[in-house]
Amino acid sequence: MRIAFICTEKLPSPAIKGGAIQLLIDGIAPFFAEKRSLTIFSITDPSLPIYEIRDGIEYVRVPKEQYEQHIANELNKRTFDVIHVFNRPANVLRYKQAAPNSRFVTSLHNDMFSPMKMKRDVAERVVAEVDLITTVSAYMKRTVTKRYNVPDDNIQVVYSGVDATRYMPPWTDEGKQMRNDMRRRFLAEDDDVILFIGRLSETKGVHVLIESMNHVLAHHPKAKLIIVGGKWFSDNRPNEYVRFLHRLAKPYKDRIQFTNYIPSEHIPHVFTIGDVFVCSSQWHEPLARVHYEAMAAGVPIITTNRGGNSEVIEHHKNGLVIDDYASPKAFACAINELLHDKEKALALAYEGRKRAETAFSFANTAEQLERLYITICQ
Template sequence: MRIAFICTEKLPSPAVKGGAIQLMIDGIAPFLAAKHDLTIFSITDPSLPTYERRHGIEYVRVPNERYEHDVANELSKRTFDVVHVFNRPANVLQYKQVAHASRFVTSLHNDMFSPLKMKRDVAERVLAEVDLITTVSAYMKRTITNRYDVPDDLVQVVYSGVDITPYTPPWTEEGKQVRADMRQRFRLEGDDVILFIGRLSRAKGVHVLIESMNDVLADHPRAKLVIVGGKWFSDNRPNGYVHFLHKLAHSYKDRILFTNYIPSEHIPRILAMGDLFVCSSQWHEPLARVHYEAMAAGVPIITTNRGGNGEIIEQDVNGIVIDDYSSPKAFANAINELLCNKEKALALAREGRKRAETTFSFANTAEQLERLYVTICQ
């Protein structure tokens, strides 16, 4: 098959500036390119050429000023069996005009069928035109099926995944060495390290996590919260919320560390230094991909029962899921439990790693997509 991936207009592919969609594409593309002709469209970036072929994959990059128009122009010059539009379902209507012989797939990584983002008449046209919709969680599937009368098999849940290769669980010899090296680098020797990794936005709940540290430190005075991220992926410029977080953390002195954004290729080593990872999302998270990364790293996970997060984290099996997501006390209780109960923390971490190796591998994600592509092309 000839397959086209069309990224959003936000970030380039490969994921030189991060991004959950771009990282997913980086992970599944090699498996699909091994058997099919794959072309990936994305925005330009100073570090990347406008056109290249690498590892058997064709990359076409256009400026983001007229992204949809320029991608449509490039589509008109080629023929594809499947065109997969990532997280921009409304753009299917424009692309299909120049690639009417192709089968169209759109994937949802956010609630793009929200009335705030797409008028009902446009949404209904998109639903009539696409051959398949994939979603990153069952929660995201419901954002469509609860609003529109669509055949159940039109919308398929395809969870993202992770490449476990760069991750070193702490129970391995390599993992122990990486952990020691990273803790020395960040001056965390002897600390109980709590990790947050993600964008610094109110929706991500970093303020709630900081507020939980009062109760955590009462039980574990050597606890340290390490906050990894900037206001927007590679953008470390401060805004009002970031200033608020630093002010909130001021009284904790060296017990809270802000690292700013760290590129995705370094995240496996960052995770290696943690005793646990916390996703403090306050909004209906579609399903944060950092959960897959923490599982691969063999780090126990605490997350919130918001959106799709609880679909891959099973209570007391491969993590802890917090229902009272806005309560600093609830986070403190979960953190203290895992810092006190090392056996439980290790059991959760090992099960997470096991699931990352099997159920949530990029190979498995690519296989599911390929099977769906074949089905709609028959």
């Protein structure tokens, strides 16, 4: 079976500049390369060749400008059994013209079928033409099936995954050593570290998390919020919201620390500094992949009941889920609970790690996708 993965036009593959889709592809690609022919299409990057074969995987990179047309031209030159279009369902229509004999899968990592992103007649054509739609959460599946008549067999939830072997839980010898080293590097040796990792955008709710610190510090004076990320995956240039966050954090002095963007390969080490990890999403998050990473790292998780987040984080089982997502006090109560009750925090972390190793491994994601590819080719 010859398989093609088509990335979005935002970031290159492999995930040298991060990106949830690119990280997912990096994780599942080796499993397909073991027994299938795999080609990955993405945008060019100055640090990557236009064409290469790496670890048995063919990479084809085209300019970001007129990306869709460039990809269609490349598809004309090759033959694939399955073409998987990541998070750009509307592009399927052009790609199918270029490869009419291929089976097409499109995966939804955001609400790309929203009327604000795709006209209804285009969406209906995509639903009719595509062989399979996968979604990163049941929530995302519902956003499609509420609007369009999609046969149940033609839309499947496929959760993302993580390579748990890259993460060092704090109860392991390696994790303890890395934790000590990283906490020295971040000047947080004696602190209770609350960790945020993600893009600095209003939808991610970093401002609410900063506002919660007044209530946290009243109970835990050694608490320190470390905010990892930039306005975009590899872009640390400030914008209005980032400047607002720095103004909001200024009164807290060294109790709030911004690191800017940290490359994805270093993130497993960064997780070791955390006593609590918080996903403060304010929007209907499709399902942030950082949850998988925090579970693998063995850090107790606090998240919001927005979108698909609560599908992988169960309240009081492998994390805490906040309903009152816009309330700084709600975040502070959850943070204080886990900083106070270390035994409970550790139990949540253990369960999260177990689920990362079993239910949410990249191997599971790849196996599920392969079964679906085989089914649509029969």
